[in-house]
Amino acid sequence: xxxxxxxxxxxxxLDGTLSQKERAQLEKHLESDNESREMLxxxxxxxxxxxxxxxxxxxxxxxxSVMKSLPVVRYxxxxxxxxxxxxxxELFQVPRFQMAGMFSLGAAAALLFLVITQNxxxxxxATAEKAMGTILSPEKIGNVEQxxxxxxxxxxxxxxINTSRSENIVFVRIDLKSESNQPVQLVVSSEAADLKFHALxxxxxxxxxxxxxNDFFSAATAGPGNWVLAFDDPDKATETLTIELKTExxxxxxxxxxxxxxxxxx
Amino acid sequence: MSNEPDxxxxxxxxxxxxxxxxxxxxxxxxxxxxAALKIVNDRDMAKDVTQIAFIRAxxxxxxxxxxxxFFSWIYRMVVNEAINVLRQQKNRVDLDECQMLSNENPExxxxxxxxxxxxxxxxxxxxxxxxMVTIFYYFANLPYDEISFVLGISxxxxxxxxxxxxxxxxxxxxxxxxxxxx
Numbered sequence: 491x492x493x494x495x496x497x498x499x500x501x502x503x504l505d506g507t508l509s510q511k512e513r514a515q516l517e518k519h520l521e522s523d524n525e526s527r528e529m530l531x532x533x534x535x536x537x538x539x540x541x542x543x544x545x546x547x548x549x550x551x552x553x554x555s556v557m558k559s560l561p562v563v564r565y566x567x568x569x570x571x572x573x574x575x576x577x578x579x580e581l582f583q584v585p586r587f588q589m590a591g592m593f594s595l596g597a598a599a600a601l602l603f604l605v606i607t608q609n610x611x612x613x614x615x616a617t618a619e620k621a622m623g624t625i626l627s628p629e630k631i632g633n634v635e636q637x638x639x640x641x642x643x644x645x646x647x648x649x650x651i652n653t654s655r656s657e658n659i660v661f662v663r664i665d666l667k668s669e670s671n672q673p674v675q676l677v678v679s680s681e682a683a684d685l686k687f688h689a690l691x692x693x694x695x696x697x698x699x700x701x702x703x704n705d706f707f708s709a710a711t712a713g714p715g716n717w718v719l720a721f722d723d724p725d726k727a728t729e730t731l732t733i734e735l736k737t738e739x740x741x742x743x744x745x746x747x748x749x750x751x752x753x754x755x756x
Numbered sequence: 757m758s759n760e761p762d763x764x765x766x767x768x769x770x771x772x773x774x775x776x777x778x779x780x781x782x783x784x785x786x787x788x789x790x791a792a793l794k795i796v797n798d799r800d801m802a803k804d805v806t807q808i809a810f811i812r813a814x815x816x817x818x819x820x821x822x823x824x825x826f827f828s829w830i831y832r833m834v835v836n837e838a839i840n841v842l843r844q845q846k847n848r849v850d851l852d853e854c855q856m857l858s859n860e861n862p863e864x865x866x867x868x869x870x871x872x873x874x875x876x877x878x879x880x881x882x883x884x885x886x887x888m889v890t891i892f893y894y895f896a897n898l899p900y901d902e903i904s905f906v907l908g909i910s911x912x913x914x915x916x917x918x919x920x921x922x923x924x925x926x927x928x929x930x931x932x933x934x935x936x937x938x
Contacts, residue, residue, distance in 0.1 A: 497919070497923075501918075501919045501922065504922075529926070532934070535931065535935060536925055536926050536929065537922070539871065539875055539934055540890070540895075540925075541894055542872075543876065543894070544872065545786060545787070546789070546790055547786070548785050548786050548790075548803070549789075552806060552807065553782060556806075556811065557774070557777075557781065559811055560777070560814050561811070561814070561815060563814065563817070565770045646908070646909070669912075670904075670909050670910050671905055671908060672908030672909070673908060696823075698821060710819070712908070737908075738839070739839070
């Protein structure tokens with residue numbers, strides 16, 4: 491029986507990733523173990539043969555078929571739409587939103603506002619305010635309490651959705667945890683007309699794109715990320731937000747309660 | 757074929773030059789078709805998969821992130837499309853019983869081709885997860901990090917699946933079969 495450690499060394503030998511020390515270790519082991527020597531010899535032969543497999547020519551008309559089937563795409567219009575979204579998000583990207591310890595979301599959001607406004611230049615601040623419509627002030631945020639919390643998995647992703655609200659504003663924090671860089675699409679939406687979306691902050695190193703409208707936010711990323719979103723909800727008429735996550739293989743739709751334990755303004 | 761880097765061709769394409777996309781198709785149609793063929797084991801389906809992957813890439817070209825290699829990005833579309841095709845076929849065809857490139861007459865083939873066929877058949881019978889890692893490592897010659905990106909799994913998983921695939925192939929194929937004509 492060959493140990494797992496030796497099997498790994500044999501495979502890494504095939505890949506050419508052994509250090510000198512590991513190579514010496516493997517060679518020493520091989521001297522005294524016939525079974526390991528045979529395994530290595532056979533795997534080397536297999537490795538060589540697999541590399542030698544010849545490629546097949548594609549059909550002669552493949553390129554022509556592709557070129558004839560290309561749709562009409564207006565990249566410039568889409569680029570403009572995405573750049574507006576990215577710009578707004580970038581404005582709120584620095585400094586990072588930190589949820590430290592038991593720090594309440596309301597206090598954190600208020601601090602975020604203060605730090606953002608202190609760190610942005612005047613022109614950035616003006617642009618941010620213009621872009622965001624109404625910026626969130628600590629007074630406007632008021633007291634915030636958690637109203638919903640959901641945790642689920644989709645493919646390689648662990649998803650945590652925490653929702654809080656003040657009297658007029660709903661905050662949604664979405665955390666995607668994964669070791670993979672599988673692409674995933676996130677859409678937060680509402681059918682309610684009275685909700686108005688604000689992007690507060692995000693941290694997604696492999697963000698592919700992001701876009702939003704008055705009543706939705708959409709982002710695609712490849713790997714872990716987190717987002718803090720806020721929706722104005724002045725009429726408190728909306729019951730739920732819809733959060734959809736889609737990978738290439740699966741999709742999950744969750745309804746997040748935004749009315750539970752509604753907070754009254756004192 | 758042009759020698760321009762992929763990113764320049766993509767830029768030209770985004771500015772409305774479709775011939776630049778034609779260059780990308782020319783450049784990558786062979787490796788993409790081969791990857792598709794080895795996943796779906798059918799020439800017509802592989803052509804469809806490759807064609808759809810190119811069209812998807814064209815549609816999403818403005819979302820392409822230059823941090824990744826273009827061919828890895830488009831390989832990923834081939835994988836996704838191939839999985840879709842396999843899913844649609846699943847009810848009709850038992851994949852494990854699929855015959856690899858079975859229309860050719862073995863007697864008319866050269867010896868080295870016979871060895872290749874045996875290996876390809878063994879690869880085609882691997883579980884899909886192991887098969888894809890094997891295809892991208894050996895036939896597309898991608899390094900671990902690129903395979904990780906293409907398949908959307910960690911490098912650790914790529915290695916572990918490849919090691920398992922090799923072990924299975926090594927058990928499936930006798931030394932005599934592998935050494936044939938060597």
